[in-house]
Amino acid sequence: MTTLKSIQEAEKYILEKCGKELRFAIPLGLGKPNQLINAVYELVKADPSLSLTLFTALSLDIPQPKTDLESRFTKPFFSRHFGDDYPRLSYVMDLKKNQVPDNISIHEFYFQAGTTLGNVHAQSNYISLNYTHVAQSILNMKLDGVLQLVSKSTDGRYSLSCNPDLTLDVVELYKSQGKPFRVIAVVHPDLPFLGGDAEVPAEFFDVIVESPEVNHQLFAPPKNSIDATEHLIGLHASRLVKDNGTLQIGIGSLSDALTVSTLLRHQRNSDYKSLIAKLDARFTKGTGGELHDSTFESGLYGTSEMIMDGFMHLRKAGILKREILDHDENKRRFLHGAFFLGSKSFYQWLRELPKEDYQGLSMTRVSKVNDLYDPHELALRKQRKNARFFNSCMQMSLLGGAASETLKNGNVVSGVGGQYNFVAMSHELPDSYSVLMMKSTREKLGKRESNIIWDPSHLTIPRHLRDVVITEYGIAFLKGQSDSECIKRLLMITDSQFQDELLKTAQDNGKVDSRWSLPVAARNNTPEKVQKFLADAKALDVFKPFPFGSDFFGEEEVLQAALLNLKGKTKGQLIKTLGAGVFTAKSSYRAELERMKLFAPQSPKEFLFQRVLLGSLKELAPLNHPQ
Numbered sequence: 001m002t003t004l005k006s007i008q009e010a011e012k013y014i015l016e017k018c019g020k021e022l023r024f025a026i027p028l029g030l031g032k033p034n035q036l037i038n039a040v041y042e043l044v045k046a047d048p049s050l051s052l053t054l055f056t057a058l059s060l061d062i063p064q065p066k067t068d069l070e071s072r073f074t075k076p077f078f079s080r081h082f083g084d085d086y087p088r089l090s091y092v093m094d095l096k097k098n099q100v101p102d103n104i105s106i107h108e109f110y111f112q113a114g115t116t117l118g119n120v121h122a123q124s125n126y127i128s129l130n131y132t133h134v135a136q137s138i139l140n141m142k143l144d145g146v147l148q149l150v151s152k153s154t155d156g157r158y159s160l161s162c163n164p165d166l167t168l169d170v171v172e173l174y175k176s177q178g179k180p181f182r183v184i185a186v187v188h189p190d191l192p193f194l195g196g197d198a199e200v201p202a203e204f205f206d207v208i209v210e211s212p213e214v215n216h217q218l219f220a221p222p223k224n225s226i227d228a229t230e231h232l233i234g235l236h237a238s239r240l241v242k243d244n245g246t247l248q249i250g251i252g253s254l255s256d257a258l259t260v261s262t263l264l265r266h267q268r269n270s271d272y273k274s275l276i277a278k279l280d281a282r283f284t285k286g287t288g289g290e291l292h293d294s295t296f297e298s299g300l301y302g303t304s305e306m307i308m309d310g311f312m313h314l315r316k317a318g319i320l321k322r323e324i325l326d327h328d329e330n331k332r333r334f335l336h337g338a339f340f341l342g343s344k345s346f347y348q349w350l351r352e353l354p355k356e357d358y359q360g361l362s363m364t365r366v367s368k369v370n371d372l373y374d375p376h377e378l379a380l381r382k383q384r385k386n387a388r389f390f391n392s393c394m395q396m397s398l399l400g401g402a403a404s405e406t407l408k409n410g411n412v413v414s415g416v417g418g419q420y421n422f423v424a425m426s427h428e429l430p431d432s433y434s435v436l437m438m439k440s441t442r443e444k445l446g447k448r449e450s451n452i453i454w455d456p457s458h459l460t461i462p463r464h465l466r467d468v469v470i471t472e473y474g475i476a477f478l479k480g481q482s483d484s485e486c487i488k489r490l491l492m493i494t495d496s497q498f499q500d501e502l503l504k505t506a507q508d509n510g511k512v513d514s515r516w517s518l519p520v521a522a523r524n525n526t527p528e529k530v531q532k533f534l535a536d537a538k539a540l541d542v543f544k545p546f547p548f549g550s551d552f553f554g555e556e557e558v559l560q561a562a563l564l565n566l567k568g569k570t571k572g573q574l575i576k577t578l579g580a581g582v583f584t585a586k587s588s589y590r591a592e593l594e595r596m597k598l599f600a601p602q603s604p605k606e607f608l609f610q611r612v613l614l615g616s617l618k619e620l621a622p623l624n625h626p627q
Contacts, residue, residue: 002207010184010209011039017182018144021051025138025146025170028057028110029341030219031163033149033186034087036209040147041090044104051103054091055127055141057110057134057415060219060341061092069566069609072596073559081551083217095122109134110415117411131305131338131418132370135169145182145206146170151191152210157199161191164198165305165338165366171204182206188214192350196329196336196362220344222551223309224253225560226260228534231543232472233437234258235279237390238265239291240433240468240475244298244322245386248422249310251341254392254437259310260547266295266319271540282533284474284492284522288481289433298322299334303384305369305418307337307361309346309548315357324383326362327376338366343551370421372428387432389422394438395456398487398506400466400478402436403456416460423465427479433468436461440471440495440525446570450498452490454505469493473525484512491518496525555591562592562616574612581615589617 004010014022022044026032037054044052062078065071094100100121108122109129116122129137151161160167167183174181184207202208226234234257241247241262249255265272273293285291299321302311314320315334323332340350340363353361367373372380393404394413405414426434441448452471466478466486476489487506491499499518506512537543550557569577586593593599593610601607 001202001205004207004209004211006211007035007039007186007209007213010036010186010207011043013207014040014184015043020049023053023141023143024055025143025166026054026056027146027148027163027165027167027339029060029162029339030191031149031161031339032056032059032089033147033188033209033214034089034216035213036147036184036186038087038090041104045090045094045101048101048103053105053107053141053143055107055138055143057108058112059089059092059108060112060221061088061096061115062086064096068605069596069613070563072598072609073556073563076595077222077552077556081222082219086216086219095119108415109137110417111412113414117407117413123411126412126415128412128416130416130420131165131366132421135166135173135367138166138170139173139177139179142179143181145184147184148186149188149191150185150205150208151193152187152189153193157193158185158202158204158208159193159195159363160198160200161194161363162340164196164363168197168365169367185209186211186214188218190218190347190351192347194350194361194363195358196326196333196364197368198363218344218347220342220347223343223546223548224256225545225550225557226253226257226543226547227545228543229439229472229530230254230257231260232530232534233439233470235261235275236283236470236472236475237435237437238262239276239285239293240289240435241265241300241388242290242292242386242431243294243296243300245300245388246384247300247302247314247320248304248387248389249308250391250419251306251308252392255308255310255390256548258390258437259313260543262319263313263317264542265293266317268540269293269295271542275537275540275542278533278536282529284476286468286475286477286489289468289475289477291475296321301333301383302335302337303369304336305338305366305421307335307340307363308342311335311337312342312346312349313548323360325379327379328368329362331362332360333362334360336362336364336369338364338369345549366418370418371425381429384425384429385431387426387429388435389426389433390435390437391419391422392438393419393436393460394451396436396438396452396469396490397456397459397463398452398454398490398502399463399483399511400469400486400490401456401459401463402461402466403458404436404460406458406460408457410458419460423461423467426467427465434465435468435470437470440473440493441497443568446568446573448495448497450495450502452494452498452502454502472530473522487512488516492522494525496523499523499525553595555595558617558620559592559595559613561620562613565616565620566612577615577619578608578612579615580618581611581613584611584614584618586610586614589614592617
């Protein structure tokens with residue numbers, strides 16, 4: 001093992017040991033040593049005699065504003081949140097500008113959602129893989145090694161921390177084949193030190209770089225806001241979670257909403273039951289499945305490819321407390337994860353874990369978390385009892401297949417990741433549910449479209465693995481049902497604007513009896529019904545936009561909602577919003593306008609910005625800025 005004291009020394013080492021054709025894996029998400037990656041990338045970019053292949057996923061980047069109005073909001077916030085010295089990945093910046101040189105190839109199996117649509121290099125080099133199949137693919141690609149961010153304890157121990165997910169399996173695979181594979185580690189002083197399988201000896205690495213250059217802030221996505229519809233979906237989903245069970249949750253606002261309602265169920269059970277009674281009076285609770293509303297006396301065990309803020313909140317609330325015996329480590333664990341990514345407060349929690357929490361959390365390989373094919377398979381099956389695996393999707397076929405990551409034109413929004421793994425595993429386990437959550441509609445160019453459709457173009461989950469689907473209108477239990485019954489149950493949670501057309505299509509194709517019609521109770525699935533329920537729920541002081549706190553200042557929360565409200569508007573809608581702004585007193589929104597430096601416009605352009613922003617703020621006034 002070689003110890004180096006600078007990024008430049010590491011760059012020199014790589015060139016000397018690996019030659020002119022460099023081929024490296026780099027971890028998904030947080031575990032990328034950005035400064036070293038940038039040094040190697042820029043070296044190859046400047047020298048056409050060299051070549052570089054990178055294999056990775058989830059290349060995190062600070063979102064870049066598309067308009068001057070957005071820039072006025074994001075620039076001060078990002079400076080405060082990420083720091084002015086955060087080293088953005090050079091290859092990501094070149095990807096966005098379509099300027100990746102010909103001697104460099106970047107392959108990803110999972111994208112930061114929506115960031116590469118229409119990008120030729122990214123889309124053409126995308127590799128579609130289940131998360132558990134990535135390690136074997138890396139072996140087949142004959143790479144030189146991995147560049148990885150790691151943590152070092154005060155007593156000199158090392159941890160793969162946020163990313164043992166693939167590195168452990170890949171290193172073992174290369175060793176088993178007798179192939180060289182260099183593990184080049186860069187220590188970050190703020191990366192939480194976590195044990196379990198993630199803790200490795202110094203000899204695990206070929207090179208360890210410890211340099212004072214590496215002191216930037218860790219990438220922490222700003223905390224999500226949760227809208228009213230997402231909260232309602234989370235409330236439905238929370239009823240599926242069974243005490244003395246197993247939990248996996250994905251990333252995003254729907255998962256956060258599920259966490260909120262699960263906490264409500266445990267901490268304010270009478271209020272929760274009151275909400276559920278109102279819910280059952282108005283929405284489809286589904287038939288053929290288990291629903292629960294009790295507190296968590298035995299608690300839950302977590303096994304999730306990604307650990308994020310939700311698990312922290314569930315642990316602090318005394319919900320995530322069911323322990324299993326990890327037969328590999330011979331220790332009791334309440335949570336297994338393969339990688340982590342979250343807020344600044346989440347990282348702080350991980351750094352300061354009490355002894356009991358530290359010992360009960362194990363970061364490990366994704367092959368252990370995402371499937372059952374393990375030397376201790378029988379034990380894993382018993383431990384993962386009453387399992388609930390929650391994920392989200394973009395569209396649902398009326399026949400029960402799910403499109404979660406690819407558009408009709410073949411462009412990949414994100415990737416398969418581990419979704420298929422958990423859906424398939426759920427079908428292998430008794431008393432288990434694989435739950436796919438989504439909003440029933442989306443808006444495109446000012447027009448509402450249904451997310452439940454007849455035939456999505458690219459399915460991530462095939463119809464024979466259909467199980468549970470949730471929209472804001474209710475729950476559909478689909479496992480083991482006929483095609484006809486599957487269609488009927490999905491129509492019950494479809495927006496009413498689209499029910500008749502979808503039913504006709506199903507009947508025209510001989511999948512539903514022509515005499516069948518939707519029950520009256522399901523024919524009022526409208527946004528107005530959702531808003532009425534949520535208005536009634538406000539009396540209980542639940543379903544806040546930022547239930548776990550915010551990285552934004554108060555006026556920034558209001559501004560964020562107003563700017564999001566402007567996105568996707570048609571030209572006609574923008575003109576209407578501008579008109580509303582003309583008749584809105586700027587004094588009503590002084591703090592927001594001053595934050596955007598638009599209280600006293602200095603040009604006609606700034607005046608237009610001011611008025612369209614005022615119009616958007618006015619449109620949202622009943623929700624976030626009562627007058």
